[in-house]
Amino acid sequence: MGRITLDKVSKSFGDVEVIPPLDLTIEDGEFTVFVGPSGCGKSTLLRLIAGLEDTSCGHIRIDGNDATHVPPAKRGLAMVFQSYALYPHMSVRKNIAFPMKMAGVSEDEQARRIDAAAKALNLTDYLDRRPGQLSGGQRQRVAIGRAIVREPAAFLFDEPLSNLDAALRVGMRLEISELHKRLKTTMIYVTHDQVEAMTMADKIVVLRAGVIEQVGSPLDLYRAPRNTFVAGFIGSPKMNLIGGEEAARHGARTIGIRPEHIDVVEDSGTWQGTVGVAEHLGSDTFFHIHGTGLTETLTVRALGEVTLRHGDTIHLSPRTDQIHRFDAQGLRIE
Ligand SMILES: Nc1ncnc2c1ncn2[C@@H]1O[C@H](COP(=O)(O)OP(=O)(O)OP(=O)(O)O)[C@@H](O)[C@H]1O
Numbered sequence: 001m002g003r004i005t006l007d008k009v010s011k012s013f014g015d016v017e018v019i020p021p022l023d024l025t026i027e028d029g030e031f032t033v034f035v036g037p038s039g040c041g042k043s044t045l046l047r048l049i050a051g052l053e054d055t056s057c058g059h060i061r062i063d064g065n066d067a068t069h070v071p072p073a074k075r076g077l078a079m080v081f082q083s084y085a086l087y088p089h090m091s092v093r094k095n096i097a098f099p100m101k102m103a104g105v106s107e108d109e110q111a112r113r114i115d116a117a118a119k120a121l122n123l124t125d126y127l128d129r130r131p132g133q134l135s136g137g138q139r140q141r142v143a144i145g146r147a148i149v150r151e152p153a154a155f156l157f158d159e160p161l162s163n164l165d166a167a168l169r170v171g172m173r174l175e176i177s178e179l180h181k182r183l184k185t186t187m188i189y190v191t192h193d194q195v196e197a198m199t200m201a202d203k204i205v206v207l208r209a210g211v212i213e214q215v216g217s218p219l220d221l222y223r224a225p226r227n228t229f230v231a232g233f234i235g236s237p238k239m240n241l242i243g244g245e246e247a248a249r250h251g252a253r254t255i256g257i258r259p260e261h262i263d264v265v266e267d268s269g270t271w272q273g274t275v276g277v278a279e280h281l282g283s284d285t286f287f288h289i290h291g292t293g294l295t296e297t298l299t300v301r302a303l304g305e306v307t308l309r310h311g312d313t314i315h316l317s318p319r320t321d322q323i324h325r326f327d328a329q330g331l332r333i334e
């Protein structure tokens with residue numbers, strides 16, 4: 001079990017309100033990602049759920065029980081941080097056993113859970129090593145192992161992969177997703193990386209300045225961002241936002257079109273401009289285009305290798321059914 005509900009939960013530090021009252025439900029077994037720019041309150045929200053911060057107002061319920069004033073250790077949640085916080089003088093086995101020892105779990109049961117966690121995380125061969133003898137990715141797996149053996153109602157992750165290099169991050173991202181598929185335990189995962197959010201989440205919560213801008217599945221947010229903030233935040237490279245006459249022609253203050261929804265055509269496109277930087281990734285080419293009269297830089301994604309160079313004229317044709325329209329307040333027009 002691990003259904004978590006926040007009911008008008010708010011948080012102030014002194015007289016600064018960093019999270020105005022918000023409502024949120026995380027369903028049992030769901031993988032929820034909190035995403036948003038630095039300082040938007042992701043960690044604070046997670047720490048409120050964990051009980052590491054007191055709420056200023058409102059109620060937190062875990063499986064229907066009011067947990068608002070329950071101390072962290074009694075909430076049945078396990079938190080994994082960016083810094084692994086392992087005990088350097090203890091073996092991996094002892095590090096993983098530690099929370100169970102504290103909770104008075106029997107030796108036999110400890111051994112059973114360590115064995116299962118080590119198997120799930122590919123740590124079986126490393127149980128007798130110390131953290132200093134492990135790679136960053138292995139250490140992060142030990143930290144996750146230590147969370148797993150507590151058999152929590154939910155896992156809370158705060159940017160657990162941001163200390164790892166890019167390749168390892170992608171690997172660990174898959175491992176955590178697979179772990180979730182196997183354990184089916186509620187997971188709340190904080191990141192500022194929208195690619196992590198898109199690839200891992202069942203449900204994404206986009207935060208800005210402590211306010212929930214949108215909640216939905218990755219594809220909901222991709223297909224129908226509620227406002228220009230979510231439109232610009234979800235998707236890589238970013239959605240192009242265009243104002244002025246071009247937007248007015250579509251009955252909007254701002255229109256949005258993703259780089260992958262603009263086709264490069266031979267000639268007589270709807271728009272044209274001059275190629276600035278071209279990023280050749282092999283599988284795709286990203287063109288940063290100037291002089292379109294639409295926006296300072298228009299980003300376009302072409303599949304595969306397109307041999308246009310810096311300074312070339314490029315002809316473009318937006319897929320009109322993929323244009324998003326926003327009003328003067330930046331809210332989506334359906
Ligand atoms: N203990 C504290 N006292 C005062 N202000 C705090 C405290 N902790 C956090 N804040 C403020 O609350 C806001 C939200 O911080 P939080 O750490 O939740 O952001 P975040 O979204 O996790 O950012 P990041 O992506 O940089 O980790 C920030 O403006 C921060 O300065």
Ligand SMILES: [Mg+2]
Nearest residue numbers: 042043044158
């Ligand atoms: Mg944070």
